[in-house]
Every structure is written in structure tokens, then in C-alpha cells.
Amino acid sequence: MNNAIEVADVSKRFGKDIVLDHISITFESGKIHGIVGRNGSGKTVLMKSILGFLRPTAGQITVFDKRVGRDCDFAPNTGMIIETPGFLPGETGRSNLLWLGRLRGKVSKERVNEALTLCGLDPKLRKGVGQYSLGMRQRLGIAQAIMENPDLLILDEPFNALDISGVEEMRQLLLKLKGQGKTILIASHSKEDVDFLCDTVIRMDKGKIIER
Numbered sequence: 521m522n523n524a525i526e527v528a529d530v531s532k533r534f535g536k537d538i539v540l541d542h543i544s545i546t547f548e549s550g551k552i553h554g555i556v557g558r559n560g561s562g563k564t565v566l567m568k569s570i571l572g573f574l575r576p577t578a579g580q581i582t583v584f585d586k587r588v589g590r591d592c593d594f595a596p597n598t599g600m601i602i603e604t605p606g607f608l609p610g611e612t613g614r615s616n617l618l619w620l621g622r623l624r625g626k627v628s629k630e631r632v633n634e635a636l637t638l639c640g641l642d643p644k645l646r647k648g649v650g651q652y653s654l655g656m657r658q659r660l661g662i663a664q665a666i667m668e669n670p671d672l673l674i675l676d677e678p679f680n681a682l683d684i685s686g687v688e689e690m691r692q693l694l695l696k697l698k699g700q701g702k703t704i705l706i707a708s709h710s711k712e713d714v715d716f717l718c719d720t721v722i723r724m725d726k727g728k729i730i731e732r
Contacts, residue, residue, distance in 0.1 A: 562724045563724055564603070640689055
């Protein structure tokens with residue numbers, strides 16, 4: 521068994537508040553894993569810690585055999601949506617992705633067009649992102665997460681603001697990516713999404729894993 525993510529006895533405090541309380545969990549490669557729990561349960565903090573956006577107070581996190589915060593600053597080969605994706609409102613979706621792609625120089629114009637199309641957006645659309653609906657912005661966020669063809673996707677509430685057909689399209693996209701060997705970690709409030717997509721599910725509450 522090959523684990524994409526290993527979380528070993530991780531705790532996180534903000535002042536006196538314990539938001540992660542001795543979390544230990546592994547996520548196997550090539551599967552879709554769900555994290556469920558109400559607001560404040562620790563889901564997003566755990567995801568941010570795995571990504572390297574937050575440093576644990578104690579414990580360690582390994583992604584693809586690299587210890588985050590020691591071997592690398594951020595989780596390697598990973599695409600993500602955490603909270604509301606931010607884009608330049610006056611630029612088109614395609615222009616936004618091209619700007620982001622230039623930061624690491626890993627994405628061609630053709631790949632940006634492909635990612636947009638996979639997420640149900642027209643690469644030729646001339647409308648600025650500021651005029652997008654919430655659902656279109658969410659699709660653009662997913663396109664940004666997948667455009668560099670990462671081996672790991674970490675998606676916090678990826679179906680927010682999508683209508684029924686949009687949810688179904690994105691579900692099928694994630695299943696397709698899983699079929700290509702990608703590892704996907706999803707936090708969702710929707711039991712239906714988790715039941716449909718996920719190979720494993722953990723439930724969190726008050727910074728602890730209460731069910732797995």
C-alpha cells in the first residue's frame with residue numbers, strides 16, 4: 521500500500537484554542553478520501569496543514585514521502601481549492617489561469633484551454649471573472665486546481681455554488697481523475713457527495729477524528 525499523505529500525531533493551537541488534537545491518519549494513493557464534520561470541526565485547518573499553509577504545533581505531515589515544512593515548504597505536486605478562490609476580476613478566466621501558470625512555468629496555453637473545457641467553461645469567453653456567477657467561479661477554481669496535472673488534489677467544499685448539473689459534471693470529472701491514478705482529498709458538508717465519490721471517509725469534531 522502506497523500512502524500519498526501521512527499525518528502523524530498532529531496538533532495545532534491558536535493561542536489557547538486547540539483546533540487539531542493529536543490527529544493521526546493516512547490517505548492511500550489513487551483513491552478519493554472524504555472529510556466530513558460541521559463548521560469548526562478542524563477540516564479546513566487539517567487541509568491547510570497538509571498543504572503547508574499552516575505549521576502544526578506538534579507532529580509531522582508527509583506528502584509523497586516529503587516532510588512538509590522540512591523537506592519542502594508546501595505539499596509537492598498538489599492542486600487545491602481552499603475557501604473561496606481569488607481571481608483578478610477584470611481579467612477573463614483564461615487570462616487568470618495563464619497568469620497563475622506563468623508563476624511556475626509548468627502549464628501551456630493548450631493545457632489551460634483543456635482544463636477550462638474539462639470544467640465546463642469556454643476558453644474563448646471574453647467576460648471578466650468579476651461578471652462570473654458563483655458557479656462559474658467555482659468551476660474556474662477547479663480548473664486552476666487541475667491545470668498543472670497534479671498527482672494530489674485537496675478540495676475544500678468543491679461543489680459550493682454549483683447547480684445540480686454542475687455537481688454531476690464535477691463528480692464525473694473527479695472520478696475520471698481518480699481513474700488516472702490521482703489522489704483526491706475532499707471536505708464536504710454533503711453526505712450525498714461523499715457517499716457517491718469517496719473510498720474512505722473520516723468524521724471530525726472539535727479537532728479530533730471521531731469516526732473512520
